[in-house]
Amino acid sequence: MKEIELKLQGHISRLTNHTFKFDERVGEGWFSAVYFLKTRDIIKEFRPGTTVTMQFFQKEHAVLCGTDEVLALLETFADHPEQLEVYALKDGDMIAPFETVLTIRGRYEDFGYLEGVIDGILARRTSVATNVYNVVQAARSAGKQKPIIFMGDRDDHFTQQAGDGYAAHIGGTSAQATHAMNEWWGKSGMGTMPHALIQMFNGDVVQAAKAYHKKFPTDDLIVLIDYNNDVITDALKVAREFGTVLKGVRVDTSRTMIDQHFIRHPELLGTFDPRGVNPPLIFALRQALDAEGFHHVKIVVSGGFDEKRIREFEAQHVPVDMYGVGGSLLKINIGFTGDNVELDGEPAAKAGRKYRPNPRLERVILRKKDQ
Numbered sequence: 001m002k003e004i005e006l007k008l009q010g011h012i013s014r015l016t017n018h019t020f021k022f023d024e025r026v027g028e029g030w031f032s033a034v035y036f037l038k039t040r041d042i043i044k045e046f047r048p049g050t051t052v053t054m055q056f057f058q059k060e061h062a063v064l065c066g067t068d069e070v071l072a073l074l075e076t077f078a079d080h081p082e083q084l085e086v087y088a089l090k091d092g093d094m095i096a097p098f099e100t101v102l103t104i105r106g107r108y109e110d111f112g113y114l115e116g117v118i119d120g121i122l123a124r125r126t127s128v129a130t131n132v133y134n135v136v137q138a139a140r141s142a143g144k145q146k147p148i149i150f151m152g153d154r155d156d157h158f159t160q161q162a163g164d165g166y167a168a169h170i171g172g173t174s175a176q177a178t179h180a181m182n183e184w185w186g187k188s189g190m191g192t193m194p195h196a197l198i199q200m201f202n203g204d205v206v207q208a209a210k211a212y213h214k215k216f217p218t219d220d221l222i223v224l225i226d227y228n229n230d231v232i233t234d235a236l237k238v239a240r241e242f243g244t245v246l247k248g249v250r251v252d253t254s255r256t257m258i259d260q261h262f263i264r265h266p267e268l269l270g271t272f273d274p275r276g277v278n279p280p281l282i283f284a285l286r287q288a289l290d291a292e293g294f295h296h297v298k299i300v301v302s303g304g305f306d307e308k309r310i311r312e313f314e315a316q317h318v319p320v321d322m323y324g325v326g327g328s329l330l331k332i333n334i335g336f337t338g339d340n341v342e343l344d345g346e347p348a349a350k351a352g353r354k355y356r357p358n359p360r361l362e363r364v365i366l367r368k369k370d371q
Contacts, residue, residue, distance in 0.1 A: 014364070015068040017076045019184050027077040029113055036113040044109045053342035054115065055356065056102040056122060058334050063133045064093045064101055065167045066125030070118050074104070075366045078111040082368045087361035092129075092170050100358040105342070115338040122336040124160075125167040131307075131329045132171025138310040139323055147174035147322045149190065150181060151302060155327035168329060174322075192219065192250070198227040205234045206241050213245065222248040222300060229253065230260040231281065232288045239294040248298035248321065251285065253277050255304055277301045279318045286319040300324060 023030075029037045043050060067088045075081045084106040095101055101122070104111060132148065139146040150168040153161060158180070165181025175190040176182055182189055193212055201208040209223045221242060225234040235249045253259055255276035261284055262274045272280055282299060289297050301313075302324030310323055341355040342348055349355065 014071055015184065017072045020069055020072050022073065022076055026073070026114075026117065031117055032113045033116045036115055040109050040113045043112070048109065050108050051106060051342075051344050052108045052112070052340045053103060053105045053345075053355065054112070054338050054340050055100045055104075056118065056336050056338045057098050057100050057356065058095070058122070058126065058336045059097045060130070060334050061097065062095050062126050062334055063129040063171055064089055064095045064122075064126055065091045065129035065170045066122040067091050067102065069121050069125065069163070070102065071364055071366070073114060073117065073121065074111060076369070077114060078106075078366075080107075080110050080368075081366040083107075084111060084366055086364045086366060087358075088364050089358075089360060090362070091125075093360070098356065100356045100361065101336075103361065108340075119336045119338055123334055124332055125163060125170075126336070127332045127334045128164050128167035128329060129171040130334060131331060132168045132173055134307045135305075135310060135323070135325055135329065136172040138307045138314060141314045141317075146320065148172070149174065149300075149302075149322065149324040150176040150329060151324045151326040152330050153177045153181070153326075156330050164330060171329075192222045193224050195224065195227050195252075198224065203228055206237050209238050209242065209246075213242070220247040221245055222250055222298075224252060225249045226251050226253045226259075228260075229257055232259075232261050232285055235285060235297075236288060236292065236294075239289060239292065239297055244296060246294075246297055248300050249285075249289075250300040250302060250324070251277050251282065252301075252303045252324075253281070277303055277305075279313060279316050282313075282318050282320060298322065302326075304328075 025031065068091055071088060074084060074086065078084060084104055086104050088102045089095065136148050139148055150165065150173040152164060156164065161178055161180035162183045165176050166184035168176060169185050177189055177191055179189040193208065198205055198208045205223060205225060205227060209221065213221050223238045223246065225231045228234055231251050239246055253276050257276065258274045259281055261281060262268055268280065272278060282301065286299060298321035299319060300322040301320050305323055305325045306328035313320055339349060339353045341353060347355060
């Protein structure tokens with residue numbers, strides 16, 4: 001197994017606490033289940049120096065994420081981290097059900113209280129990375145990958161943005177909504193205009209777009225067109241105004257609304273759900289833009305999209321060029337388990353569990369805290 005040295009500064013092979021900036025209270029046990037803290041205190045008094053092998057796994061086909069964070073956690077908060085024998089897979093590895101992704105061998109009192117924290121890190125990061133990966137796969141058709149924008153800022157607590165953004169990056173997003181989401185991997189947030197900007201111009205999409213373009217002339221101009229619930233009319237207004245300068249339009253119609261296009265053409269109703277961003281609306285929008293020569297204008301859709309909905313759009317060859325996806329990517333649906341499977345080098349696991357070696361694991365050397 002290859003040995004990888006964890007550096008305290010910079011990103012050599014693994015990210016470190018230089019990136020993660022852990023809350024110091026982790027080391028005080030503030031985020032650990034109390035029974036782990038009690039177990040640590042009992043072992044210190046009655047079974048000091050007992051060595052355990054702890055292994056971590058989950059039960060799905062998934063994209064692993066969170067290993068760098070866990071290794072940095074151990075290096076920062078375990079007692080004598082340099083004495084731990086650690087083997088781990090890497091962020092971005094495809095993993096199978098019950099595959100061991102991490103093993104830690106050392107004195108229980110040095111690291112055992114971190115078990116639940118490690119489970120939680122791996123669960124959240126892997127869930128987000130896997131959700132994103134599945135959405136990215138859904139948006140791939142005819143050998144072409146359509147970009148996915150991660151727009152999860154309004155669906156979760158802001159303190160989670162950096163970690164979730166990193167996991168989304170591992171999963172394959174093309175861009176992310178906030179600077180914080182890009183912090184761990186060194187990029188910047190991406191976005192154009194919200195409904196609030198159009199509101200400030202009394203619903204005049206063209207005037208809002210003019211102000212945006214004047215203020216940010218080097219940005220690709222992508223205009224939000226559902227504010228007035230008449231996406232085709234407003235798309236044509238901005239296309240006629242900006243011509244080739246307009247790079248795209250974004251449709252974010254509420255799932256409770258029926259666009260004015262269908263009100264004007266009631267004969268189209270009756271065979272599909274006309275609410276929100278739906279395939280017939282996007283086909284009609286593409287047709288209207290192309291009819292006036294605006295073939296270059298891309299169509300971005302957002303609002304309640306998930307893997308299932310994207311697959312439905314792609315199966316119908318809906319002319320979408322980019323998807324904005326938010327809350328569905330943040331569902332925590334992969335849980336990790338940490339098991340003590342060896343005691344002082346001998347097999348010792350609860351019923352139904354055993355040590356599962358994995359030749360894909362790589363040795364990781366942790367450094368002393370003062371190095």
